Amino acid sequence: MVKFNLLFYTFIILFLGRFSIQWVLYFLNRSHLKRSKDSVPEEFRDIINVERFQKISSYTIESESCQMIHTSVNQGILLILLLSGVLPWWVEIINRFGFGNVTNGLIFFASLGILSTIIRIPFGLYENFSIEARYGFNVMTLRLWFIDLLKGIVISFIIGGLILLILFTLIQKGGELWWLYAWIITGAFELLILWLFPVVIAPLFNKFEPINDQEISDRIKELMERGGLRSGGVFKMDETKRSKHTNAYFTGIGKTKRIVLFDTLLASHPLDEILAILAHEIGHWKKRHIFKQVIFLEALAFLLFWVGAKFLNWHLPYLTFGFKEQVFYVGLFIYGIFLSLIGFFVQPLESAMMRRFETEADRVSYDLIGSVKPLIEALKRLAIDNLENITPHPIYVWYYYSHPPFHERISRLKGFTKKEV
Secondary structure (H helix, E strand, C coil): CCCCCHHHHHHHHHHHHHHHHHHHHHHHHHHHHHHCCCCCCHHHCCCCCHHHHHHHHHHHHHHHHHHHHHHHHHHHHHHHHHHHCHHHHHHHHHHHCCCCHHHHHHHHHHHHHHHHHHHHHHHHHHHHHHHHHHCCCECCCHHHHHHHHHHHHHHHHHHHHHHHHHHHHHHHHCHHHHHHHHHHHHHHHHHHHHHHHHHHHHHHCCCEEECCCHHHHHHHHHHHHHHCCCCCCEEEECHHHCECCCCEEEECCHHHCEEEEEHHHHHHCCHHHHHHHHHHHHHHHHCCHHHHHHHHHHHHHHHHHHHHHHHHCCHHHHHHCCCCCCCHHHHHHHHHHHHHHHHHHCHHHHHHHHHHHHHHHHHHHHHHHCCCHHHHHHHHHHHHHCCCCCCCCHHHHHHHCCCCCHHHHHHHHHHHCCCCC
């Protein structure tokens, strides 16, 4: 059973603090949305009427409610597992098989992964085939949904299993500097995955092909040459077989870097808006945003691995949560829980960094296109097509948003030049 000591009370304070802040932010944003549901922001009055705005509000509330309940269920089950003594009992059962700590650790984390997947399934089904379907987004069949789910599980188990296998082996055989070797090897492995993702992993779910419209292709080539993007290219992704949502993103490193445009976006936006969105994604490349994120995350990982090595040798976490022995994979699990809790409280810093990247990419789009109008119109269309919340609460934005709100982005774009718009 758990021991009521300082570490336990610290865990409870962090856990309840996270839970409370999540729900306060959720209700804050929901109340703000309800108060403004009859008042369309000035930037959108030319494209969104009151009826459409109310539909946006309803969709936002339903989607966020589903996500919050899912999050709360996950947290509740985790709390039960930690406080009930189930996990120490499960570890004892695993140890009876005599496979050794590395295999036992893989079984332990795999069982938790399976439990997490089982919990996720009903929420995923409800979100896709109830919420997304009712608002006209979902076009995925139940069969395709389960195929995607199985693919995701297999890939997660392969990649996660390899990382854990490397980590567990180094902990047991790497000596006092295992954490340094683990940081180097797992960092290299993660870079490999980042490099492989666009050309190996993503194509397992979607089809990617060069854009075949000659006019669009020529204009894109011209824009890329102007932006200095010489490798990777621009690809169309077949989102229409799963959803009507529209989007674009930049992915990959080195020669696998590429810009991906949803075919739904290509079908719903005129050419000048597509080029403005493309220029925004080129901006992420020109500003080396993925590289900066990798450097930051690797530096942070160095610190976390060092702290983790100290944590695994500390007997108190095991004692606190009812474990009789200091088993390294249990220590990693507990350490991960504390990192997750602490990470939640520093999330505004990550969100602020990502919003800054988006603003920089918007500026590059303006510089390449020479006008803010296409991107402004594209943002408006993205907002209405995806039923995006265009009136989020400022505190909710500060805490969670990786992109500035649409009205803020439009306002800033207008500030780039006084001669247009």
